[in-house]
Amino acid sequence: MDKNVLFNISDKSQLKLKLTAVFADKVIHELVVKEKNKLTLISENKTYYVYLGDSKSLTRNDVYNFFVAFSKSNNQDLDIDVKSFVTNNFDESVLLQIIYEALWFGSCQEYTLKSKNKEAKKVKYNIVSTAKFPSYTSQQQIEIQGESINLARNLQDMPPNLLYPEIFAKKIQDAAKAIKNLSIKILEQKEITDLNMNLLLAVNAGSHYEARVVVLEYKGDQQHADDILGLVGKGITFDSGGYSLKPASAMKGMKFDMSGAASVCSAAIAAAKLQLKLNFVAIACLTENKIGGNATLVETVFPSMNGKTVEVNNTDAEGRLVLADGITYALRKGKANRIIELSTLTGAMLVALGSYMTGAFATDDKLFNDFNLASQQTNEEIWRMPIHQQNILNMRSSKIADLSNLSKDPYGGSSNAAAFLTEFSEDKPFLHLDIAGTAYKQDRGMGVLIKTLVQYMKNYSISK
Structure with a gap:
């Protein structure tokens, strides 16, 4: 969070100026x-x-x-009248969540290397509401999620000459320090090689930066020690x-x-906090995909960590390769019994x-439903998108290997890629x-699905 932005949630106005919503279908001041x-x-x-048009169509x-756009440009201390935004589409508690999340996101100090970075004015927001946050979330959850989203966005926005696998791993290591029940391990090139993560190494072969694998393990439920969620990220x-x-x-x-x-990684840190x-x-498979003297050639074949052989028919279909070994690590070394991969x-x-x-x-x-x-x-x-049986057959089309990383059918590319990954899920959800x-979007990272990953983990932890 930008240190120049201060938030307060209360049931009373406290500041000199107020922000209020008005709608076309309600009586409003003639000057609006x-x-x-x-x-x-x-x-x-x-x-x-703020004029928001027809209240019935507000989403x-x-x-x-x-509020994201507003918070990026606003430099005034303001009371925000949450109740004024209420429509028949959603109640005040949901609006409180939406507004607080948006202000956190929009007020993030975006990554910059500009030599003359204009210093932001200190801004206070007093969010006026008599409602409580919805039962599935909380002020603490939104704040911790917000910090993790901003961590991810800053990583996304870093230029590739400053963020390569070793640096990425170090930044996650620093962010994960001293969190109860959370341990971090960083696999370097030798250990990756010893584990036969050959698909990751094949993608890494053209880079002068070594690959890394970040492993975050969290043990928050000793009663169900065998119930382990696997999270895998490209x-x-x-x-x-x-x-x-x-x-x-x-x-x-x-670079994104x-x-x-x-x-x-950021969602894992938030859930642990x-x-x-x-x-x-949580597994992060880190490498560049470059051209170099040792870079992988088209039609080469490699054994994956789980033993299946893969013919590389397009070196630009590299993400599914590193993820295949990451999924195998989560299942076999991390003992995960279900996998979510991004x-x-x-x-x-x-x-x-x-x-x-x-x-x-x-x-x-x-x-999926959860x-x-x-x-x-x-x-x-x-x-939800389909994985058709034909997609699976497409990825098994190699004449000399178990799988090809590219389908001969040029259509259905997203489903073909998903089908390739299911070949490594070992019949686990x-x-x-x-x-x-x-x-x-617009050359800036969004920290997408961090909120949803954390919410899924929270819902799961409560349901047991």
């Missing part, structure tokens, strides 16, 4: 500008009015996006495509190809769902979340 999201200051009332996204700190080289226009944004690992009653192992995996996901929703691919209805409930509570939209469209 009737333009969506437009602010009007009426000094005699000491109030900023959670409308409120959230307004951590490609820059993706050139390797010998299947991307065109220049597609290189931009490839580590977003899955950033979200998984909240001391949730569950056990998990990755910026396929451009096809953007074609299917745009930048508004994350694609979800599940082998288990309960795991995660979907959490996503509804946090308002991070997901949409598996949920793949393709965040290619939602991980970053």
Whole structure:
């Protein structure tokens, strides 16, 4: 959180200015500008009015996006009248959650290396509400989630010459220090080699930076020691495509190809800080994908950590390779009995769902339904996508290996990638979340699905 922003939640106004919502279908001051999201200051009332149009059409996204944008530009101390935003669409407690989450997100001090960075003015927000947060969340949860989202966003925004696997691992190690029941282990090149994580090493072969695997283990439920959630994140700190080289226009944004690992690690840290009653192992597979003298060639074959052989028919389909070994580590070394995995995996996901929703691919209805409930509570939209039997056959099409990392069928790319990953799930419940469209927007990381991962873990810990 930006140290220049102070929050207070109370049932009374305390500051000189107030922010109030007004709607087209309610009586409003004649001077209010009737333009969506437009602010009007009426000094005699000491109030900023924000016009939000028809109250019947107001959504959670409308409120959230307004407060994110507002908090980025506002430099006034303000009371925020939460009750004024209430409509028939949602009650005051949900609005309290939305507004507080949005202010945390929007007030984050964004990563910058500008030599002349303008110092922000100190701003106070007094969030006026008589409501309590919804029962599934709390002020503490939102604040801890907010800190972790900002950790992930700063990692995402770092340039690739400053954030490579060793540095990423060190930053997670620093963030995870001294948290009760949470341990961290960083696997270096020799241990990765000894574990036969050959698919990760194949992607790493062209880079002069060694690969790393971050392992976060949390033991918050000793009564159910065998019940362990596996979290796996793709951590490609820059993706050139390797010998299947991307065109220049597609290189931009490839520093964000580590977003899955950033979200998984940050959510794990938040869950541990909240001391949730569950056990998990979180795995971040970290490498660059570059061209070099030892870089992997097309049509080479490697044995994976779980023993299946993979023919690499496109070196730009590298994410599924590192994730395959990460999933195997979570299952065999971390003893996980279900897996949730995040990755910026396929451009096809953007074609299917745009930048508004994350694609979800599940082998288990309960795991998907439980995660979907959490996503509804946090308002991070997901949409379930299919894994057809034909997708599985597509990925088994190699003439000389168990699997190919590329289908001969050019269509259904996101489902083909998901099918490849299920080959390593060892019949355990598996949920793949393709965040290619939602991980970053306008050249800034979004820390996507951290709230939902934490909410899923909290719901699970309470349900037992």
